[in-house]
Amino acid sequence: MLDRLLGRAELKEQIEELTKQKDHLQRQVEAEQRRRADAVADKQRAEERINRLEDRIEQLEDRVRRETADGQTAPEYRVMREVGPDRAGELYGRLATIQSDSDGLLTAAVTDSDSIPTTVSDRLGDRTALVRRAAPALVVIDDAGLVAAALNLPVMPDPFDGWADSFRLQPSWFQPTSRFAFGLLRSDTFALGIYEGRERESLTAFKSEVKSQHSKGGFSQDRFERRRDGQIEDHLEKARDEIRDADEVDQIILVGERTVLSELRELADTTDVADASGDPETALKQAFHDFWTVRVRGL
Template sequence: MIDRLLGRAELKERIEELEEEKRHLERRAEAEEERRSDAVADRQRAEERVNELEHRIESLEERLERAEATEETVEFRRVSDRSGSRLTDALERFRAVESDDPEGLLTAYVPDADAVPATVSDWLGDRTALVRRAAPAVVLADDTGAVSAALTPPVEPEPFDRWSDRFRLDDAWFRPTGRFAFAVVRSDTFAVGTYEGDERIAFEGFTTDVKEAHSKGGFSQGRFERRREGQIDDHLDRADEALAAVAAGEDLDRVIVVGERSVLGRVRDRADVTDVSDATGKPKGALDDAFRDFWRVRIRAI
C-alpha cells in the first residue's frame, strides 16, 4: 500500500521489465557472439579453402604453360604424302617390321585429338602432342623408339590400340581394294564410278546448268535465289537416284562419296564413307581428281 502510494510499485514493475529485457538482450548477445564465432570459423575455413584452390590453380596453370610450350617446340621429324606405288612401298616397309617380343610393336587408331588412348600417351610422352595434331591417324611405335609415325587413313577404322609383334595396317584403310563405288557430288556436277581395286570398270556422270550467284539484291535477288536453289535440289535428287541405282545394282563392298560440304548431307545416307573434296571440272575429270586425292595418305614421322 505504501509502495503504491509512493509510486514505488510502478518503479519495481518497471525495474522487473527492464531486467527481463536486459536478460533477453544478454541472451541475444550471447547467441550473436556464438554466431559470430561460428561465422569467424566459417570464414577462416573458407579463406583456407580459397588459398588452397589458388595454389592448385597456380600449379595447374604452370603445368598448362609447360604443356603448351612443349607443344610449340615439338615438331614432326618429317611429313610426306604417298599414293599409288609409293604408298604401297611405305606400307610394306612398316609391315616388314617384326618383334621377337609379342608386345614390342604398338598400333593405335586415334580418331581425334581428344581420344588419344593411354597406351599411346604413356609411351610417347611429350610427343603425344604430335599425335593430337595428326589425328585422325593410325599411330605406329616400337619399344626401341626406332619407329614412330602417324598415318592418315582415307577409310577410318574403329578406334583400337594394341601391342603386338607386328603393326596392324589393313589395306582397306589405305588403298582401293575390293569392289566399290566412288562418287563426287557438287551442286552442279555428279560422277560415280564402279571400281575393282584401282581400276574403274563403270562410269556415269552429268552436269546441271545452275545459275551463278545473284548480287543485285531486293525482290529480284530473292526470286533468283529460289530458282537457283530449285535447280540445285533437282540436281541433287538426280544424283541421289543415281547413287541408289548403283548401290542396288552392284555387289559392292562399300560406297564412298566425296564433294562439297554443303551438299554431302543430301546423299550421306547412300554412303559408307564421306569426305570433303574440292575437285572440279567435267564429271570424268572431277572423278579422277577426287579419287586420286582421296587415296593420298599423309605420313608424319613423330
C-alpha cells in the same frame, strides 16, 4: 460516252495511274537489285571457297597449337610426306613386314584428338601433342625408337590400341582392294565410277545448270535464291538416283562439297570433303587420287 456511263473511263484512268506508280516502283526495285547484285555474287563465291578455306584454317590452327602455355615451341613432326595411290601398297607392305621378338610394336587407331590412348601418351610423352594434331590417324611405334609415325589413312578403322609382335594393319585401309563405287558431288557436278581395285570399270557423270550469280534485273533476290535452290535440289535428286542404282559393290565412297554432301550422306559408307573441280571426269580422277593418298607424319 458509254464508257463514262458504265464507269469504265474512270477505271481506265485509275489503271493508268496505278501502272505508272508500279513502273516507278519497279525501276526503284531494279536499281536496288543492281546495287545488291555484286554483293550477292560475292557471297556465292565465298560459299564456293569454303572447302579450300577449311584447309587453310586447319593450317593456321596448327600454328597456334605449336606454342605451349609457357611460350615454348611445341614439338614438330620429324617428316611430313604424302604417299599416292600408286605407292600406298608399298607403304603397307613395308610396315607389314616389320616384326618384333616380343610385344614390341604398338598400333593405335586414334579417331578423336581428345581421346589419346594411354599406350600412346605413355610412350611419346610431350610428343603426344603431335598425335593430337594428326588425328584421326593410325599410330605405329616400336619400342626401340626406330619407328614412330602417324598415318592419315583413306579408310580409318574403329578405335583400338595395343602392343604385339607385328603392327595391326589391313590392306583396305591403305588402298582400294575390292569392288566399290566412288563418287564426287558438287552443287552442279556429279561423277560416279565403279572400281575394281584402282581400275575404273564404268563412269556416270553430268553437270547441271545451276545459276551462280544474281540476275542484273528481272526477278528479286528471293526468287533467284529459290530458283537456284530448286536447281540444286533437282541436281541432287539425279545424283541420288545414280547412287541408288550402284549395285554389286562392297561399299560406296562419296566425296565433295560439304554443303551438299550432307544431303546424300545416308547413301554412302564413307564420306569426305573434297575440293576437286573442273569437268566431271577430271574432277573425279583428282578426287580419287586425293582420297587414296596416305599422309605420313614422323613423330
